[in-house]
Amino acid sequence: MxxxxxxxxxxxxxxxxxxxxxxxxxxxxxxxxxxxxxxxGRSERRLVDAAFETLTAATGPGPAKTTEKRPVGPALLIGGLGVGFSLAHAAADPRWGGITVVEREQAIVDWHLAGPLADISGTAVADPRSVILRTDLLTHLRAAAHRYDALCLDIDNGPDWTVTDDNAGLYTPAGLALCRAALRPGGALAIWSAQPSPEFEQALRNAGFSGVRTEEILVARGVPDVVHLAVSPA
Known part of the structure; x- marks a missing residue:
C-alpha cells in the first residue's frame, strides 16, 4: 500500500x-x-437501501410521483456525512423526498463543498432535495420541527466502539428515544456499525422499536460491516 x-x-x-x-x-x-x-462504500449504500426497504415493508410504497413544487416521497435524515457515499446513493434514488444531512465537523462539510470529496457528493449536494446542516445529530433531533420517515445514522464506529466519547450518547436509551420521537409512525431506523451487537438489538427493543434485526454486509477486506434496523411504533 x-x-x-x-x-x-x-x-x-x-x-x-x-x-x-x-x-x-x-x-x-x-x-x-x-x-x-x-x-x-457498499455498506454505506446498503444503509440507505435497507432503510427504504424497511420503511416500505412497514408503511407501503408511498407516493408514486413527484411535483415541481416540492419533493414527494419519504423524508430521509442522514446522520454523518462521512465520505459522502450514503448521500450520493440517496440522491441517485428518485423515490426519496427531502434528504437532510447532519454533520457536526465543519472540516468534513468543507471537503465536500469545495474539496476532494466533492467528486463523490457534488451532484448530490446540488440536488434540490438535499440540505446539509452543520450541527450535532442529537442537538438536531431535540430541535427538529418535523418528523422523518427514515433515519440513516453512520455516527462513529457503532454502539460498541466510539472514537469520541460524546458520540456514545446516540446509543443510550435517551438517544434512542430521540430517534423514535423524530420518526413518523412506521418509520425506519437504520444504524451503521463496524460489528454486530446483540446488546444494542435489545436496547432498540427496550426503546420501543419493533422489527429489530441486524444485516451483515460483506466488505472488500476485514470482518463484515452491519446495519441495525428497526421500525418506529405506529
Missing amino acids: SAPVTLDRREGPHGEVVLRRRGDHHEIIANGCFLMDTSD
Missing part, C-alpha cells in the same frame, strides 16, 4: 480530523483513529 498524504488537518471542538489520500482513495482520520475511506 502507498504511504498516505495528508491533505488537510483540523482541530475542532470534538478533536482532530484529518483528510488523507492513499493512492486513488481518500480516508478520514478522527483523533488518530481510522474512521472511513473511499475504497468500498
Whole structure:
C-alpha cells in the first residue's frame, strides 16, 4: 500500500480530523483513529437501501410521483456525512423526498463543498432535495420541527466502539428515544456499525422499536460491516 498524504488537518471542538489520500482513495482520520475511506462504500449504500426497504415493508410504497413544487416521497435524515457515499446513493434514488444531512465537523462539510470529496457528493449536494446542516445529530433531533420517515445514522464506529466519547450518547436509551420521537409512525431506523451487537438489538427493543434485526454486509477486506434496523411504533 502507498504511504498516505495528508491533505488537510483540523482541530475542532470534538478533536482532530484529518483528510488523507492513499493512492486513488481518500480516508478520514478522527483523533488518530481510522474512521472511513473511499475504497468500498457498499455498506454505506446498503444503509440507505435497507432503510427504504424497511420503511416500505412497514408503511407501503408511498407516493408514486413527484411535483415541481416540492419533493414527494419519504423524508430521509442522514446522520454523518462521512465520505459522502450514503448521500450520493440517496440522491441517485428518485423515490426519496427531502434528504437532510447532519454533520457536526465543519472540516468534513468543507471537503465536500469545495474539496476532494466533492467528486463523490457534488451532484448530490446540488440536488434540490438535499440540505446539509452543520450541527450535532442529537442537538438536531431535540430541535427538529418535523418528523422523518427514515433515519440513516453512520455516527462513529457503532454502539460498541466510539472514537469520541460524546458520540456514545446516540446509543443510550435517551438517544434512542430521540430517534423514535423524530420518526413518523412506521418509520425506519437504520444504524451503521463496524460489528454486530446483540446488546444494542435489545436496547432498540427496550426503546420501543419493533422489527429489530441486524444485516451483515460483506466488505472488500476485514470482518463484515452491519446495519441495525428497526421500525418506529405506529
